[in-house]
Amino acid sequence: GNSVTQMEGPVTLSEEAFLTINCTYTATGYPSLFWYVQYPGEGLQLLLKATKADDKGSNKGFEATYRKETTSFHLEKGSVQVSDSAVYFCALGVYGNNRLAFGKGNQVVVIP
Amino acid sequence: EAGVVQSPRYKIIEKKQPVAFWCNPISGHNTLYWYLQNLGQGPELLIRYENEEAVDDSQLPKDRFSAERLKGVDSTLKIQPAELGDSAVYLCASSLSRGRGTNAMVLDTQYFGPGTRLTVL
Numbered sequence: 001g002n003s004v005t006q007m008e009g010p011v012t013l014s015e016e017a018f019l020t021i022n023c024t025y026t027a028t029g030y031p032s033l034f035w036y037v038q039y040p041g042e043g044l045q046l047l048l049k050a051t052k053a054d055d056k057g058s059n060k061g062f063e064a065t066y067r068k069e070t071t072s073f074h075l076e077k078g079s080v081q082v083s084d085s086a087v088y089f090c091a092l093g094v095y096g097n098n099r100l101a102f103g104k105g106n107q108v109v110v111i112p
Numbered sequence: 113e114a115g116v117v118q119s120p121r122y123k124i125i126e127k128k129q130p131v132a133f134w135c136n137p138i139s140g141h142n143t144l145y146w147y148l149q150n151l152g153q154g155p156e157l158l159i160r161y162e163n164e165e166a167v168d169d170s171q172l173p174k175d176r177f178s179a180e181r182l183k184g185v186d187s188t189l190k191i192q193p194a195e196l197g198d199s200a201v202y203l204c205a206s207s208l209s210r211g212r213g214t215n216a217m218v219l220d221t222q223y224f225g226p227g228t229r230l231t232v233l
Contacts, residue, residue, distance in 0.1 A: 004154075032219040043116070043203065044155070044224040051219070089154050093219040098143065098207070099168060100222060102154025 002027045004090050006103035014111050015082055021075040021106050023064075023090035033057075033066050033073040034091040034100070044089065047075075085110045114138070116225030118204050124231045130192035133228045137185070137206030144181055145222060146189050147203040155203050161187065162209060194232045201227040 007022040025031065035047040035057070048057030053068035062077045073090060090103040117136040125131050137144050143162050147155035158177065160168040163184040172179065176195070181187040191198055204227075207220040 034221075036224075041226075043118075043226040044205075046221060046223070049221065091154070095219050098145075098160060098209070098220060098222075099157045100155070102156070104152065104154055 002031065002092055002094060002099075002101045004092050004101050004103040006090050006106055010107040010109060012109045012111065013080060016079045017110075019075070019077045019080045019084070019108065021088055021090075021108070023073045023075065023103060025071050025073065025090075025092050027071075027092055027094060029094040029096070031092045031094050033064070034093070035062070035064055035073070035075050036089045036091060036102075038087040038089065038105070040086070047088070080108075080110045082110045082112055084108060116204055116206050116223055118202075118225040118228055120228055121226060122229050122231075124233065125194055126233050127196055128193040130190065131194050131230060132188055132190045133202050133204075133230075135187045135189070135204030135225060137187075137204070138208075138223055141206035141208050141223075142184070143207045143209040143220065144187050145205040145207075146179060146187070147205065147224075149201040149203055149227070151200070158189070191230075194230075196232050199230055199232045201229050203227045 003026045005024050032051045034049045036044040037047045048059040050057040050066035056065045064075045087105045089105045091100045093100045145160045146158040149155040159172045159179050161181045179189045204225045205222040207222045209220050
């Protein structure tokens with residue numbers, strides 16, 4: 001079946017540091033890949049997406065590239081801010097059933 | 113444009129009591145989803161509606177959970193009776209689905225509401 005694996009554990013880093021959150025996936029068909037962000041007390045917000053291999057999604061300084069050869073969709077940001085503190089979820093969906101498979105999420109804490 | 117609206121935001125009940133959650137999707141969105149998010153986990157789909165038809169309810173525990181979307185707009189998810197293990201966040205999402213037969217093999221983007229946090233005592 002379709003599944004997403006995110007790196008274990010929370011991520012704590014200082015302001016202006018480089019952020020990477022790893023995401024790998026297993027899928028049948030032609031998946032679309034997503035990163036969602038959940039700020040404290042709020043719902044999930046779509047951060048970026050990529051719909052085919054080698055596509056790069058980007059938004060608010062975050063980027064992720066759909067790598068079919070490594071089945072990965074790692075999230076990166078060059079210089080994080082305190083306001084980026086949130087939980088980040090990698091997700092996968094396959095056209096036809098619209099069911100998103102989410103990873104467990106990573107809590108990111110940015111310290112001033 | 114208003115986003116997905118859910119109510120209540122928080123609900124505390126005793127076990128064996130019934131509970132209901134309400135969702136109003138983004139205007140014009142024909143597909144509505146209910147997800148369950150346990151603490152420290154990603155959301156898992158419970159049921160998906162296309163207009164008023166439940167097209168994917170394979171993950172819905174039908175012995176105690178029910179849902180309806182009578183007019184193809186807002187939706188209600190009910191639990192009766194609630195159990196301790198039902199404590200979680202219940203998320204509603206909506207999307208504008210492309211028609212069948214389209215050549216665009218791209219997944220529709222789902223937009224999520226803030227969720228209802230249920231605590232069962």
